[in-house]
Amino acid sequence: MSDITHDPNRMRYSYFENGIEAYLTYERPSEGHVHITHTIVPGPLGGRGLGKRLVQAAMQDVIASGETVSSSCWFASALIEKVPEWSAVQA
Numbered sequence: 001m002s003d004i005t006h007d008p009n010r011m012r013y014s015y016f017e018n019g020i021e022a023y024l025t026y027e028r029p030s031e032g033h034v035h036i037t038h039t040i041v042p043g044p045l046g047g048r049g050l051g052k053r054l055v056q057a058a059m060q061d062v063i064a065s066g067e068t069v070s071s072s073c074w075f076a077s078a079l080i081e082k083v084p085e086w087s088a089v090q091a
Contacts, residue, residue: 024054036071
């Protein structure tokens with residue numbers, strides 16, 4: 001997943017291709033907690049599983065750091081519910 005970058009200052013995971021960005025944004029409402037707000041994959045990058053890969057990158061970091069997660073993004077929420085390892089860290 002080295003093509004997905006994480007910018008903790010902007011609270012954003014990104015994937016770039018041909019000048020187009022797919023991204024996931026989040027907030028940190030409290031210490032030890034990540035709240036996913038949006039997962040955006042523009043049309044030209046759609047249909048290749050990039051949204052899932054963005055959520056996966058974020059969730060790997062959440063789990064590795066021992067944090068909890070919540071989401072107001074319908075896409076991320078649906079994926080988190082489907083993966084037992086991810087749903088186990090929901091707040």
